[in-house]
Amino acid sequence: MENQSAILEVSNLKTYFNTEDGVVKAVDGISFVLKRGETLGIVGESGSGKSVTNLSILRLIPTPPGKIVDGKVNFHGQDILLLPQEEVRKIRGKRIAMIFQDPMTSLNPFMKISKQLMEITQLHLGYTKAQAYEHAIKMLDTVGIPDARSRVDNYPHEFSGGMRQRVMIAMALSCEPELLIADEPTTALDVTIQAQILELIKKLKADTGTSVILITHDLGVVAGMTDKIIVMYAGKVFEQAPTKELFATPANPYTKGLLKSVPDPAHEEGQDLYQIPGLPPDVAHLPPGCPFAPRCERAKDICRSEYPPFVQINKNHNSLCHFAREVYAESLQERGSQE
Amino acid sequence: MIKNDGNALISIHGLKVYFDLGGGTIFDKITGGSKVKRVVKAVDGVSLEIQNGETLGLVGESGCGKSTLGRALLRLTEPTGGQVFYNGKDLAHLSQSEMREQRKNLQMIFQDPYASLNPRMTVGQIIGEPLETFKLAKGKAIHDRVKDLMETVGLSSRFVQRFPHEFSGGQRQRIGIARALAVDPDFIVADEPISALDVSIQAQIMNLMERLQKAKDLTYLFISHDLRAVRHVSDRVAVMYLGKIVELADAKIIYADPLMPYTKALISAVPVPDPEIESVRERIVLQGDVPSPINPPKGCRFHMRCPYKISACTEVEPQLVEIKPNHFAACIRISPEQPDIDKVRANEAPGLQSN
Numbered sequence: 132m133e134n135q136s137a138i139l140e141v142s143n144l145k146t147y148f149n150t151e152d153g154v155v156k157a158v159d160g161i162s163f164v165l166k167r168g169e170t171l172g173i174v175g176e177s178g179s180g181k182s183v184t185n186l187s188i189l190r191l192i193p194t195p196p197g198k199i200v201d202g203k204v205n206f207h208g209q210d211i212l213l214l215p216q217e218e219v220r221k222i223r224g225k226r227i228a229m230i231f232q233d234p235m236t237s238l239n240p241f242m243k244i245s246k247q248l249m250e251i252t253q254l255h256l257g258y259t260k261a262q263a264y265e266h267a268i269k270m271l272d273t274v275g276i277p278d279a280r281s282r283v284d285n286y287p288h289e290f291s292g293g294m295r296q297r298v299m300i301a302m303a304l305s306c307e308p309e310l311l312i313a314d315e316p317t318t319a320l321d322v323t324i325q326a327q328i329l330e331l332i333k334k335l336k337a338d339t340g341t342s343v344i345l346i347t348h349d350l351g352v353v354a355g356m357t358d359k360i361i362v363m364y365a366g367k368v369f370e371q372a373p374t375k376e377l378f379a380t381p382a383n384p385y386t387k388g389l390l391k392s393v394p395d396p397a398h399e400e401g402q403d404l405y406q407i408p409g410l411p412p413d414v415a416h417l418p419p420g421c422p423f424a425p426r427c428e429r430a431k432d433i434c435r436s437e438y439p440p441f442v443q444i445n446k447n448h449n450s451l452c453h454f455a456r457e458v459y460a461e462s463l464q465e466r467g468s469q470e
Numbered sequence: 471m472i473k474n475d476g477n478a479l480i481s482i483h484g485l486k487v488y489f490d491l492g493g494g495t496i497f498d499k500i501t502g503g504s505k506v507k508r509v510v511k512a513v514d515g516v517s518l519e520i521q522n523g524e525t526l527g528l529v530g531e532s533g534c535g536k537s538t539l540g541r542a543l544l545r546l547t548e549p550t551g552g553q554v555f556y557n558g559k560d561l562a563h564l565s566q567s568e569m570r571e572q573r574k575n576l577q578m579i580f581q582d583p584y585a586s587l588n589p590r591m592t593v594g595q596i597i598g599e600p601l602e603t604f605k606l607a608k609g610k611a612i613h614d615r616v617k618d619l620m621e622t623v624g625l626s627s628r629f630v631q632r633f634p635h636e637f638s639g640g641q642r643q644r645i646g647i648a649r650a651l652a653v654d655p656d657f658i659v660a661d662e663p664i665s666a667l668d669v670s671i672q673a674q675i676m677n678l679m680e681r682l683q684k685a686k687d688l689t690y691l692f693i694s695h696d697l698r699a700v701r702h703v704s705d706r707v708a709v710m711y712l713g714k715i716v717e718l719a720d721a722k723i724i725y726a727d728p729l730m731p732y733t734k735a736l737i738s739a740v741p742v743p744d745p746e747i748e749s750v751r752e753r754i755v756l757q758g759d760v761p762s763p764i765n766p767p768k769g770c771r772f773h774m775r776c777p778y779k780i781s782a783c784t785e786v787e788p789q790l791v792e793i794k795p796n797h798f799a800a801c802i803r804i805s806p807e808q809p810d811i812d813k814v815r816a817n818e819a820p821g822l823q824s825n
Binding site (some may be wrong): 152176209214256278291292294321322323324325326327329330348349350351352354355374378379388389392393394395403404405406407410411 | 639680695
């Protein structure tokens with residue numbers, strides 16, 4: 132039954148939003164297992180449901196209009212979706228912590244950094260003020276804020292973007308969570324700062340053994356950071372595989388298109404960049420059949436009429452496509468001819 | 471006065487853009503403001519030539535002045551000093567009405583397709599407006615030209631009566647491009663044209679821009695912080711740091727063989743979408759943030775973050791020198807004789823002699 136080392140098991144999670152446009156199935160049947168110390172990457176374009184998935188795990192979906200209509204989120208065998216609010220609150224920030232995309236808006240501009248960091252340990256770990264203050268300094272030091280003792284009483288506006296993201300990470304790691312959810316943690320940052328933050332997350336992960344869910348649209352970021360990847364499109368899992376396998380032999384036309392549309396210094400030379408035609412779908416009005424069919428160059432009649440099966444390529448590799456096996460075989464062949 | 475050498479469409483000489491933040495007056499003393507006068511040197515002496523028909527990529531971190539440089543070329547921000555030659559005219563010193571006339575040839579594509587289109591105007595009005603202001607067409611001719619432009623950028627002309635909010639980000643960026651193309655310009659400053667778009671849409675816009683360049687013989691200044699994208703679209707790339715150009719070379723060369731420590735770090739910081747390369751790649755992680763351009767450090771502006779720093783770097787301001795043919799860099803620790811900074815002996819600055 133329950134995998135011993137699995138700390139999070141999401142099964143068939145569905146989060147719908149009631150809007151004027153009708154029901155938006157933002158997340159529609161997502162399942163995955165996360166083991167201790169593992170890093171999972173969730174990749175997708177805007178509106179694919181990657182952030183809603185993670186807000187659902189922490190029950191942070193605004194209700195109404197949103198509602199988790201089905202599914203289980205087993206955290207150490209306990210279904211978070213069934214817990215009373217107070218119990219969820221004990222998990223949030225303590226056992227599962229989250230880093231948000233925009234460090235400019237996720238910190239309270241009217242509160243000193245120290246106070247914002249102290250709140251967590253005082254609440255969750257019952258620290259006294261003095262203990263919490265020392266702990267705040269220690270955490271800032273851990274995330275590489277120079278001269279932490281003199282900076283701890285600053286306000287957020289006195290910090291740069293990269294430093295604010297470090298503060299967010301310090302806050303998230305204050306209670307040594309078992310799971311860290313990082314939602315586009317480096318999107319708002321410059322590349323050199325992004326490199327610093329990614330190195331920091333890697334190092335802290337190695338030191339503490341925390342499991343990480345990394346949500347991003349940047350395939351480069353997940354390539355270096357994760358053990359396995361979920362590719363989302365229109366609220367569905369389109370492909371799920373170990374990182375190396377996903378990049379080497381994708382079994383879904385959408386994943387293949389995404390990988391090809393990133394400029395790659397090694398391959399192209401003066402030629403056009405591959406482009407996925409069309410626009411991301413309107414999740415409120417999905418076509419029958421495969422949601423990607425209108426943009427897919429290999430779409431056949433069956434793709435436009437029938438919803439595709441979730442094909443198992445091998446033990447850890449799944450793809451939502453009528454032609455998953457063909458696409459996979461093609462990728463294998465391309466791979467072979469390259470080497 | 472320096473003349474165009476024929477092939478350069480735009481040539482920039484010592485362009486400066488300073489922003490006065492105030493301070494240092496009696497009033498400031500009374501009200502407790504800054505005691506010294508504070509000036510942001512956003513662009514501080516940039517000289518560049520943009521060749522006819524090329525795409526010059528301009529990269530750098532936020533706050534390095536790349537957008538200000540782009541805006542100053544078109545006088546959307548007034549330059550503080552320096553010259554910008556276009557067709558033998560110094561754009562930086564034209565009167566407002568003369569400059570306005572030149573804007574027919576010089577256009578801009580903006581970063582945020584949500585903020586750069588008037589929400590109360592239809593697509594037809596937005597694209598047609600430049601035609602009206604420059605009196606390039608009248609009546610039905612405007613209508614035809616707008617439809618034509620929409621098809622050119624890949625929008626159905628059925629949408630001519632729609633408003634910007636009815637379009638997605640990528641489509642809005644296409645509208646912005648159509649508006650820039652309406653006056654048939656020679657030169658377009660594209661300021662982060664793809665940063666706000668989804669990955670699959672970024673490729674569409676880059677391909678569209680390349681196609682238009684070939685069809686209409688356009689010259690681009692492509693400003694972006696996305697080094698992968700810049701490499702893909704550019705012929706040459708200029709790297710900017712704190713208001714100065716620190717390296718300039720062919721796009722392929724600058725990525726394969728960067729000379730400046732800053733460029734090396736910048737390129738190594740970009741994650742590669744290939745787990746096998748990522749797992750073995752060594753990354754130069756720079757310490758600290760970009761310093762404030764209010765009081766840029768003395769000497770080389772990069773010295774506080776540079777792993778190759780020696781004491782001379784804190785005093786001597788490096789000049790942009792041609793280290794290899796058509797490959798310019800501003801670093802005193804390299805020279806045409808010894809371009810590889812890793813081979814330069816400790817504490818030596820071969821570039822100082824050639825200065």
